[in-house]
Amino acid sequence: MTRQVKAEIGVGLLVLMTLISMVFIALKVSNFNAMQDRPSYQLEALFSNVGGLTVRAPVKISGVTIGRVGEISIDPVSYRAKVVMDIYNEYDDLPMDSSASILTSGLLGSQYVGIEIGGDERVLADGGRFGYTQSALVLENLIGRLMVSLTEGGDK
Amino acid sequence: MKTSMMHTATRSIAWLGSITLGFLQSLGKRAFFVWAVIPALPYSVWRIRLLMKQVYFAGVLSLPIILTAGLFVGMVLGLQGHHILTTYNSEEAVGTMTALSLIRELGPVVAALLFAGRAGSALTAEVGLMKSTEQLSALEMMAVDPMKFVIAPRILASIIALPMLAMIFIAMGVFGGYVVSVGWLGVDDGAFWAQMSEQVDWQDDVMNGLIKAIVFGVLIAIIALYEGYESVPTSEGVSRATTRSVVHASLVVLGVDFILTSLMFT
Numbered sequence: 568m569t570r571q572v573k574a575e576i577g578v579g580l581l582v583l584m585t586l587i588s589m590v591f592i593a594l595k596v597s598n599f600n601a602m603q604d605r606p607s608y609q610l611e612a613l614f615s616n617v618g619g620l621t622v623r624a625p626v627k628i629s630g631v632t633i634g635r636v637g638e639i640s641i642d643p644v645s646y647r648a649k650v651v652m653d654i655y656n657e658y659d660d661l662p663m664d665s666s667a668s669i670l671t672s673g674l675l676g677s678q679y680v681g682i683e684i685g686g687d688e689r690v691l692a693d694g695g696r697f698g699y700t701q702s703a704l705v706l707e708n709l710i711g712r713l714m715v716s717l718t719e720g721g722d723k
Numbered sequence: 724m725k726t727s728m729m730h731t732a733t734r735s736i737a738w739l740g741s742i743t744l745g746f747l748q749s750l751g752k753r754a755f756f757v758w759a760v761i762p763a764l765p766y767s768v769w770r771i772r773l774l775m776k777q778v779y780f781a782g783v784l785s786l787p788i789i790l791t792a793g794l795f796v797g798m799v800l801g802l803q804g805h806h807i808l809t810t811y812n813s814e815e816a817v818g819t820m821t822a823l824s825l826i827r828e829l830g831p832v833v834a835a836l837l838f839a840g841r842a843g844s845a846l847t848a849e850v851g852l853m854k855s856t857e858q859l860s861a862l863e864m865m866a867v868d869p870m871k872f873v874i875a876p877r878i879l880a881s882i883i884a885l886p887m888l889a890m891i892f893i894a895m896g897v898f899g900g901y902v903v904s905v906g907w908l909g910v911d912d913g914a915f916w917a918q919m920s921e922q923v924d925w926q927d928d929v930m931n932g933l934i935k936a937i938v939f940g941v942l943i944a945i946i947a948l949y950e951g952y953e954s955v956p957t958s959e960g961v962s963r964a965t966t967r968s969v970v971h972a973s974l975v976v977l978g979v980d981f982i983l984t985s986l987m988f989t
Contacts, residue, residue: 574776577783584786585887588894595916596822596897597923623924677922 618703666699782884797899821900850951851961885940
């Protein structure tokens with residue numbers, strides 16, 4: 568075997584291993600599917616606190632991902648947090664009175680937007696806004712409330 | 724007394740000046756080197772056999788060390804991650820932790836450091852020896868541009884090889900983490916992969932890691948070949964150039980990694 572052939576076999580092997588690694592990383596390790604921008608439309612919601620929600624966090628109905636958070640900013644009128652969500656086109660029949668809440672997956676998991684479906688016959692169109700929202704659970708507020716209820720309980 | 728103090732002050736200022744000038748001079752020489760290599764690069768793309776030989780030397784021969792190091796780094800990450808995360812009852816997150824640290828940092832950086840030690844030093848020594856045995860001058864004498872024939876294919880080969888090695892390193896590391904945490908420590912198999920693919924983003928994490936590896940490839944190649952090309956043509960000169968090549972390349976990789984991380988992940 569000449570040296571050139573040996574080098575060619577070696578480089579071929581290297582390329583093959585790289586391709587296998589790339590496919591492994593794409594399919595098993597990372598959310599490669601999320602990268603292909605599926606056709607989507609935008610909905611927004613105002614929250615008084617988004618907690619640790621980040622851009623590209625999933626939007627879910629009953630645990631199934633139906634879109635991603637596109638942008639988080641402050642609404643200039645109400646000064647509440649405005650979350651713009653890119654919802655995939657196949658879920659274009661969300662009732663007008665659906666509500667959006669910020670939830671946490673598991674005890675230490677990342678935060679996502681959960682949608683509770685309402686009963687209205689009219690549906691949210693592109694650029695629509697969720698009327699009902701529930702903010703992220705802030706531990707400090709929760710403890711504060713607990714403290715108040717405990718003290719009130721003690722007074723009785 | 725006063726004059727001697729003045730004298731000391733002047734001398735220290737002169738020393739500062741000479742250091743700065745020396746630094747600027749070496750920077751300028753490197754810039755000229757890069758400037759001379761750039762036009763030779765497209766030429767070497769077409770000399771595919773020459774390029775393939777260099778990819779073989781830089782990439783394929785570095786494979787054993789990359790595979791072994793990747794496997795062990797991943798296994799250690801799995802072990803350490805599991806140890807800490809069990810405290811919070813969230814040992815499933817060990818997959819996410821292993822994958823993210825490998826893809827964002829350890830894959831590109833450790834692969835680059837190993838590459839600088841394995842392939843970078845070999846390149847410097849090879850080109851340095853070519854210089855000291857006057858092979859480079861011989862090529863010039865025959866009207867063959869050493870930039871086109873010697874330097875450019877080696878630079879291109881490094882830029883091609885390092886990202887490939889980094890990807891293999893990452894895959895190997897994730898596999899090592901899997902073996903330790905799922906195989907030995909009993910983390911749930913499904914949760915391991917699911918949490919990992921949920922948290923690791925193809926565009927933000929994998930692509931940025933790949934960009935890092937490409938940048939490191941460029942830097943290591945330029946440093947290694949510059950040191951070889953400009954080495955003092957004696958055995959001592961070549962050995963010093965080889966040492967300098969590894970030290971400079973490693974430091975530059977670590978420094979540039981900080982800059983790239985602060986640009987990409989904040």
